[in-house]
Amino acid sequence: MSKIASLNELSKLKNKFGPLIQIRQENEKTIITNTDVIDNSFKIHVLACGGTGCQSSESELIVRVFQRELEKRGLANQVKVITTGCFGFCEQGPILKIHPDNVFYIQVSSKDVEEIIDEHLIKGQVVERLLYVEPIHQEKLKTDLPFYNRQLRIALRNCGLIAPEDIREYIALDGYQALGQVLTEHKPEDIIDTIKKSGLRGRGGGGFPTGVKWELTRKSAADQKFIVCNADEGDPGAFMDRSILEGDPHSVLEAMAIAGYVIGASKGYVYIRAEYPLAIKRLQIAIKEAREYGLLGGSILGSEFSFDVELKYGAGAFVCGEETALIHSIEGKRGEPTVKPPFPAENGLWGKPTSVNNVETFANIPPIILKGADWFANIGTEKSKGTKVFALAGKVNNVGLVEVPMGTTLREIIFDIGGGTKENKRFKSAQTGGPSGGCIPAHYLDIPIDYESLASIGSMMGSGGLIVMDEDDCMVNVAKFFLEFTVDESCGRCTACRVGTKRLHEILTKITEGKGTLEDLDKLERLALIIKDTSLCGLGQSAPNPILSTLEYFRDEYLAHILDKKCSAKVCSNLVEYDITDLCCGCTLCARNCPQNCISGSPRNKHVIDNNRCIKCGVCLDNCRFDAVIRK
């Protein structure tokens, strides 16, 4: 491939590559008339999800079997099997989508492949048993799943649609057009204006206006500047950024180049977790292809602008998501944050002005440039524009990635898109913002979410983790879980967080063990507030949030642990007791397995637990086949 020398050439290529994806697009009628198109004989496209979730369920094997079986049947040149990024509907993975029929199969296994080929591809008969069953009316849906209906996919626009390892497909879908336009038609200031007007705010957690950040970095005078893409995504239970990089890496590269042009940088880094091998691989391929096409490297698209991207790997430290820590990590140091100011925009990587932006922030840039600031600004709420991707997980039916306009309510996300709680248990809380966020109670389910509203109820947007919890979750224990995380991940630099979070965790442990006092509760709250006020970086400043929000909304649970020595969710093992009910038929299984030998009873007679000796291991409960053992 020779390098693309102009925007014009890029547009020609776009037309040429169009047929590659044409049958996957909704407006299939638009026949491309350009004669310079690449030959495309495939009549059917089979899209197989190659996201991490589905790959974990062997979607790669499905693809291999597909290809083998197609070849056997002589269909290999008519049916094209494409590995895409995550479709978002991970709960039901592995996902397969057939075009142009637009049929969505779920939970496919390699054993289903032959049937799909023979029935669907050859005979045109949809394989009903692999369709999604809509839970309320038990209707089998081929397409138009409720999971997708309320979503608006901007950042995820290409995920599950294109082959991330084929730059041609990205180009066919307007890829690099925004960069081309920026380089040929716009001044950096115009782009800053556009981004500012669009209202785009950083999706990495802070919500800082992206246009302003670029402007500040542009204004800092220096011989060299840098663009850094923050792909650290350490929030446990969140996988938005990784999915974007796995499913649509070029959108991030394109945006980084745009940002580089705007601030005056010729070098960009993607700081990515080493635990993300698939995203790394796809990025590497994408960078290589982009260089070959002249979309990265020297004189991009024939302009005077040069920009290249290098990958830097994290090594398992959550705090490295914090921008100053991230910068130190790139510099080969311990990932400890430093005080701001100075901000990276003035004094960043190697002391040079640096703009650190999140993956999802970048993914929004090309559409904003192509469709205009107004288009974007029309989506969302007054202060939070556009959409937000959430990693919906926990006790919810449809775990997955969802992208919704800002202002959508939690209820819509959890119940309409997420299909409600698992096993219809009582919804208790939604946790947003990961270890920095808070636990939102049921009575705020109808709050339209945006940066401000979440903050006003003691949580935060964070990077987009959204964990659903039900009646079986103990909120004290949840707070303790998050504190354990922060204690583990604190960089250890400042007193407030190094010692403070440890003390918070100790008090929580005391409470969950039934040893807490009201005075402890008071100390917990006091210390939490002071840590927020005094910590050096965002990690410590937000670490108390899970405690403060649960104290605010679930104080009764704390009090029950302290005063009644009860854990109503029956999670805190010191506070539960095991008992054997009349359902016991005296099979002796529990007694034989109890590590403490504290269950007595003769065969065929009801057994009894000696709770003084019981260590609450739960073995009896797990063993009893007659549901006779209960926790109380």
Next chain:
Amino acid sequence: MTINLTINDMSVTVPEGTTILDAARSVNISIPTLCYLNLHEMKLNNKISSCRVCMVEVEGRRNLAPSCSTPVFEGMVVKTETHRAIEARRTMLELLLSDHPKSCLTCAKNLDCELQKLAAELGIREISFEGEESSYQKDASSFSIVRDPNKCIMCRRCETMCSDVQTVGVYSASGRGFQTVVKPAFDRPLIKTSCTFCGQCLAVCPTGALTEVDHVGKVWRELNNPKKTVIVQTAPAVRVALGELFGADPGTLVTGKMVSALRRLGFDMVFDTDFAADLTIMEEASEFAHRLEHGGRLPILTSCCPGWVKFFEHQFPDLLDIPSSCKSPHEMFGVVAKTFLANKMGLDPKNMVVVSIMPCVAKKYEAARPELGQKPEMPDVDIVITTRELGRMIHEAGIDFNSLPEEDFDRPLGESSGASVIFGTTGGVIEAALRTAYEWLTGETLEKVDFESLRGMEGVKEAVIPINGHNLRIAVAHGLGNARKILESIRAGECQYDAIEIMACPGGCIGGGGQPYHHGNLEILTARAAGLYKEDRSKHIRKSHENPEVLALYDEFLGEPYSEMAHKLLHTSYTARKRL
């Protein structure tokens, strides 16, 4: 550009870039600090903002601001004494103390500890947040430094000092979260690292986490051993600092009182290391002249600082032939005492104990170097204690230091020139050497003995001295980071100097690791240096080669400077060491 702001309702105008802390101090508002340390002259600015005890309220800011590292801005409104700020500070201190052994009574830093002082000032009476306490092994492996990480508050001053100023890089923060602690690689005992034992880390440690190895007990034991003749010598820099421990202003000369205190402590003879400094000059100047005349390797580097010696052994093992082979003055003194003096006084050197009072902790380690003794079981110097330890002995003995009479050193190793006195400050050794070398090489009398360009706190100083139509190029470096720069230029073949003085400690020995703590006030060092220069001026002999006792020593015992005998006793060799 200046910035106007308000602190506690007072208007303050300060230059742009000033921190809230400095702005507050400029109007006499004090804010407590622990981790912060700005030693401007040493190029050490520990602004890591880790302790969080300096928090203040800034209007419009969501959280409290660390005053030590937050720059002021126009129109800023700061409140330093609000309930919120004070509560936060107290809590930070309580948190620190919750993971701290509260063993002040037996701590080497008792009454000289910044943490303790702050706890007293803030009136901490109880610690609300108790919990797990860290427990680390104490490292007492070396002869110089005790590390007790349990008392570490993670201010990282030592790390900054050792890495940025000294460029030795012994310490790094290690681990993460509650387990984070500052330590050498792989938790090695200091003895197994490249530590130079300069003691600069402990000079800045605010707590008892880094302290000198205490040899006071050993000294008492020897003093009380009737079989032993205990001889003491005092380094130049001690006499301008010891007084500080008894309330005197920094730089006050207390030589006479010090001598009389030492006699009262029971030392059999009290001598002056200055004498040996003159001796060192004789040898070093001869070696320099010898190298000049015989086309030996130049530049020549001074070798009287053991911290510096260990530094180049680890870091520049390929350049061991460059430093002078002279032993340091107190080692020269030790060997002279156990040979010449022993002979003269009819003492068995085996029954002599040589104690050095030094501003230095590296000399504790140096005294134990096996090659610095006539036999392994007979080191040149037996025990080294620091200025601080001497202060403790005087306190312990109940001596009222300030009312002591002024006494003079014993003879014959008690006379010294002004040249030797200034050994205690950066630039002093080379200035002393020049006074002698000049006269030797030119055969003329040096009228102006003060080499002003070699004085002061500049990191690297230089001077060009015309001698015999040849321009001698002289440099002075103090602080090992500056030393490194010079050595690297030598290694690269770019060095233009003929003679270079190097001292490991910034400021030289007046800023040694064994001196009374400066607690961040470097004016103390300047005052000590001034004290030494004053003493120099007041001496009637100001050149080492005019010291009659030194000349007598050569006459009676050593022969010529740089003679075979001198070589055997007064010179040493170096060992290439690994960098760890």
Next chain:
Amino acid sequence: MSCKNVIVEEKFSELEHFIDELPDKQGDLIAVLHKAQEIFGYLPEEVQLRIADKLDVPSAKVSGVVSFYSFFTMKPRGKHVVNVCTGTACYVRGAEKLLNELNKHFAIKPGETTKDGEFTLDALRCVGACGLAPVMIVDGKVYGRLKPEQVKGILANYR
């Protein structure tokens, strides 16, 4: 020189070759450590010392960095590495039970290796397969929707 040392030397020269190719040595400490762990499986003292030497940085700095990042380990790992995800999604879906089961099964705690050197048990935070929570990862292969009872059977395949 024993055969083992030859192998170790080969590994060292592979590492040194990697370092020689780097454009900016000091800034690439973390990349070097990644590579070294890939080559040696872990980062023992001697490897860190070599890296310090080669990159011309104090060894305290190297070990300070190694000890900061949980991805780096100074202990050799077992033949198989068993990870349990303890991310939030897995936590609320019962990761703790999985971990307890594994603790019991191997009689070791997370971060430890079985005496026979076969298995290392560890916990990590979110592998991005939250849809399958709770998950266990053995040598990179993800097992999802796990019940504690299933653990034994899966591990039997690795014996």
